[in-house]
Amino acid sequence: MTQQLLLYPLLFQLFLSILLMFFWTKIETQKVISIVGSCIAVFLSALLFYEVWNFGTQTVQAANWEAPYGITFVADTLSATLVLLTSIAGLAVSLYSSASVIPARLRFGYFSIYHFLLLGLTGAFLTGDIFNLYVWFEIIIISSFVLITLGGEKAQIEGAVKYFTLNILASIIFLTAIAVLYGLAGSLNMADLAVLVPQLENRRLVEVAAILFLVGFGIKSAVFPLYFWLPASYHTPPSAVAAIFGGLLTKVGVYALIRIFSLIFLKDVFLDEILMVIAVLTLFSGAIGSLVQRNVRKAFSYLIICHIGFMIGGLAMFTKVALTGMVFYLIHDIMVKTNLFMISGLIYRIKGTNNMKYLGDLYDKFPKLSFLMFIPFLSLIGVPPFSGFWPKISLILATLEQKNYILLGAIIFGSLLTLIIIARLWSEVFWKKGEELPVRKHFLYYQKMTNLKKVQFIAPIIMLTGVSLYIGFGAEHIQQLSSRIASELFDNTSYIEAVMPQNK
């Protein structure tokens, strides 16, 4: 019973999406099911997290086939944390979708596909088998294709073509990497690979496999030379979809990179150097790209890229302090990025545009809402007591420890430019005297919504802001959690022993 707990968050999402299909035309029922179901999913993931926190890594061997032969599901502290964060973001976006996505889109199975996406994310975080990871990635991308094209507007389709092509290419490269690794080591279980790969003679080919993994996951997590699909597509779907994409889809790529490079391809100087270069260039290009954008959501899209650099940098340094910073940043980033895109949707609903040129005087007309939006911005920048500040301490300490001043410079540069971008956004969107925009017909403005809808709009933003505040002010707890995850990542024997107890 308790052992199967691991599968509940996974199976529950599957159950929800199938259940939702039975209510295909009844969108009001779908909204209720999705929101209530997401609450239960949060509860189940919290239960799993509690179990993992107290009793250590949990594993389930599918059909009782012992580890290297069957498919294993593993929940170590990192996986359990990410599953919990996924379900929290999932609840927020589900609530947000019910108010912000227009009925024309909801009528085509939006919620069902949305829960399939969450299923894929949960599965990717929990699996311990590399081919199974590929399958979860495919579930994620195919549901994201549907979500990104749903509605079929011209800009959406154009964005989708780019998103689609590069994501499929990434999957094929990932599959190639699996083929090479299987040919070398003859196993697919990640724990088994962690034992086998360091013993292999053919180091050159191992490096080739590692690079293929890096490129495959690099496209998905939008790192430096491979990120162009992200700003071309993330601002086209409804903001609820963009929120879940921005918060979680790139992070699942980062998670896969962390798993592969902390478990299988270890202590390779060549790879660490490549990761370092990628981190620095990602920080630079994301920050500079964001600086020139006039569209709020495009600016946020580039900020996603910029902040991926922090995590890759932490992974490249691979010390305990750096990993702690990286994991802390990952936790903070999922919450804050989901929130940012929901805020951009709110701005859009108030003014009818996301273009900074036409936006303005939000602070004058909506002082309370502006204050609410100000808090996530502070978290994002990392103003001291807020959540973005704490991981940067660990990251900067790690760079000083290693005397890696280039990365240190890049981290400070990235943070500074984030500050400038948000400051400019604040003055353009909130302070500037705005133009009087022509009123759009057939467009539901926030001001004209019913009170219930307003609550549905604001509640998820308040909720995620609350989580961000907790991450900032309860930083001690998160730091404790991150350092525990970091020590688990740093020493992979505990993971291997949990999956294959006979290997002790």
Added chain:
Amino acid sequence: MEFLLAIITGLLYAAGLYMMLRRSLVKLIIGLIIISNGANLLIFLLGRITKGHPPIIPKGSEVFTEIYADPVPQALILTAIVISFGLQSFAIILIKRAYQAVKTDDLDEMNTIEEDIR
């Protein structure tokens, strides 16, 4: 056999990549299909090819006594084929919709995403 398959795999990857670099949408999808077939063949090839020895334990014995074909790569390819089938059919519908929406199949002309939508 291995040599021939290796050459074919390489050719499929090269051809797929070449097609993906073209500007036409249709050629892009054809490239994706070709390259994913190349990946499937690569799994098959790297799983070592053993002819005429199915992984079935002969009657009367408890374990394998001689070399046998590895069944895992075939299971992997089967999964990958099914997935890529789904993705490709989606892709074909998508290019049809893209053609209807943008009225062109030239990828270079698909950069008008400056307008705002929800």
